[in-house]
Amino acid sequence: MNDIHLTGDKLPLFNSDLRQQIDDWMAKYPIDQKQSALIPSLHILQEANEGWLSEDVMRALAAYLDIPAISVFEVATFYSMFELSPVGKNKINICTNISCQLNGSEEIVAHFKQRLGIGLGETTDDGKIMLKEVECLGACCGAPMMQVNRDYHENLTADKVDQILGELE
Ligand code: FES
DSSP states (O other): OOOBOOTTOSSOBTOHHHHHHHHHHHTTSOTTOGGGGHHHHHHHHHHHTTTOOOHHHHHHHHHHHTSOHHHHHHHHHHOTTSOSSOOOSEEEEEEOSHHHHHTTHHHHHHHHHHHHSOOTTOBOTTSOEEEEEESOOSOGGGOSOEEETTEEEOSOOHHHHHHHHHHOO
16 A cells, blocks of 8 residues: 555654554454454554544545444444544543542542633643543542543542643643
């Protein structure tokens, strides 16, 4: 496949480096099971596309994996870890599921709103931070918790949130 430069996206997708990363995942599965590489491929392309997946990107991946585009859309729209529209430079996933709720996630969300002036599902005007409400992230023993980009932060307090926000670029 030739390099594809998708209009509207800042990074060229399916350059040789990205293809190699996707090929490495495909090589882990039988030749007729390319779809098994779908989720890691979506992660690779999302990271290369400033944190989100456009329809063009998903269609290009479907063509590369030789699977129906609907199969890519189904996965990308099901999991909260995939974004289908542009996001802030830093994505903060706040868990509000039962363990986190019982341990103060509502106060954490309220603190974010007061501190940043945005609610869940919104991005700051400067594009620096996006807040997202998510279901259980599997770190209930550290509730309330949140994920900032790739890192988990547990046992949150307002002071701890302020410290973490202060360290973001
Ligand atoms: S309920 Fe929040 S991590 Fe499980």
